Amino acid sequence: MSIPNLFPTTTIAIDASPNFFDCKPIFQYLVVLLLGHAVSHEAGMATAHRDEPLSKRIYMSGLLIRIRLRLGLKDATGLKEVSPLSLVQHLPSPILAPEIYRAIVDALDPQVDLDTLLTLAPVSKAFYSEAIRAIYFDVGGDISMSTKRHIGFLKSAGESPKLARLVKRYQFSMYESDRGMASTVLNLLQRTLPRLINLIHFSFTGNGVTPAGRILPFSNYHMKSFYWRGVPADEKEVSAFLLCQESITKVDTTWHDTPLHENALPYLEQLRGPVTTVIAFLRPRGKVRVLHWIPGTEDHRIILALIRTTLPAFSSIRILSFGGDAVDILLSGMMKYLQSVEILELISAKGLDLPGDAWRIPNLSVLVLSKMRGCICSVVGTNHLQMAKTMFEKNRILDRIDIVLFPTTSVRIKVSIYQ
Incomplete structure (x- = not known):
């Protein structure tokens, strides 16, 4: 259970503890901070009071989730780095309602709080599931995302169907400085886009660098919105693509003179x-x-x-x-x-x-x-x-x-x- 290589590897160290299980009080304290409600300890397991109102259980979560957990594990040989997977496997997980995890993650903005989500993901399997869902819901919405990071994402999504299914929105922009990588990027887009089967919004801005219509697959998505800024040479492929996308309700594009099929976009x-x-x-x-x-x-x-x-x-x-x-x-x-x-x-x-x-x-x-x-x-x-x-x-x-x-x-x- 590792985070795909679009993002840097995150490690967490545990402080002054001879074994992982001694971290239980620290982990419980973190949960109390994050959830804002009491956690009791029974039979060696942290159990949340589920009967408390949801609003109380997530009190201050949006603020406190930004606390960075940075602890260290020491033994006779000194400080050791612990991988996120090892931490998840060994730390006890409190029994919490699933909506608590989702409410905490939804309080974060993936564009602003990406580092926090990456830190949160290794805490437990439940947090990992919710954090990864948030991270990959909208890829490319951050305009500072470089072409190299897009390439990293496309390679990861092409190799991992599970990751590809998480993506609901994908936005890609190509710039003049990317001309040397244009062929590589377009090949990756052409190969990976058909795997994003849950895509509801796709945005492509070519800035006139090169024709790119070939990247569009003709499979029928459940896509709702489509943004395209390409070159006139793209319009034949774009027109054929739109003919297959009956569910699209929103289009934003600069068109030229290619006729659009009369049966295209019936629900626009x-x-x-x-x-x-x-x-x-x-x-x-x-x-x-x-x-x-x-x-x-x-x-x-x-x-x-x-x-x-x-x-x-x-x-x-x-x-x-x-x-x-x-x-x-x-x-x-x-x-x-x-x-x-x-x-x-x-x-x-x-x-x-x-x-x-x-x-x-x-x-x-x-x-x-x-x-x-x-x-x-x-x-x-x-x-x-x-x-x-x-x-x-x-x-x-x-x-x-x-x-x-x-x-x-x-x-x-x-x-x-x-x-």
Whole structure:
């Protein structure tokens, strides 16, 4: 029972004890600290009071779990290092409800508390099971994870089906500095991805380094969300992959001009991308309810001409985010098809007053005003108070207007806030 080589080996030493079993009082004391409840000792075994409320049993666990256990084992020959496996095999394990172990581990953030989870894993088999589950739930979510560490993970997952089954989210980014390793990495991805059978989210950012569509397996996952930033040459393979993934409900991609099969993504609910993605993925009678249309620099007349045949598909959208140059004119040109929109984000390229006819959207309850990164103008102009007054007077359903003052790299509606 060892931690796969994605992470450094963890060792724990036990202090001033002639044998492992003398560590029992120290281990019990640690359990008391971690669980925040009394542990009694009967017949040589630590027994937890299971009848206490769960809230009491996990009291302060989120804080105290960060205590680092660093003890030392000494005998006549001096200090010895003890492997995690040996420690787990010899230390007595208290009888605790399984939800206690999970509650303690769930109080930690794998991105922030990785070292703590690695320290916790060797304490007992129960902690090992929960810690490894947390560590491998989301691999690559930490953007500082280097390509070499990704390679280590992919090799381990390829050799261990049990580890591969733990991964629910996998996010990979390739950079120009990785060009020399591109072939090795893509081969590993192509070989390992089919083994991640419980994957629910996959994210790939290629940054234009090399075509990578071949890494996508055509097996049917239970995948829910898919993020892809590749090159145009990838789209044939990506399109074939999406045709096999009926369970996907969320897609975030920059598409170009490859036609998407009409039977692909029958349950798609959330879509994010530029105008070319909107044209390729949005269809009449579709199930898309949330659309984040990434604003571009194209002239509004060109955009309206491009999406003319796609506009009827906007009739089912409930949450819409879009913008660009002359966003108020774009809005007017689309107004007929926005009857179901309840939450609208307008992203300005130059700053704007509230569009005067946004009040015409009959079901609009929340209006969000933001601006593109690099826009130095105010989100709203000098007449914003009068425009806001007009909005509220003419649209009785409108509940509030949110103004985003400091846009991030990608301003978007946080769907969870409004749903």
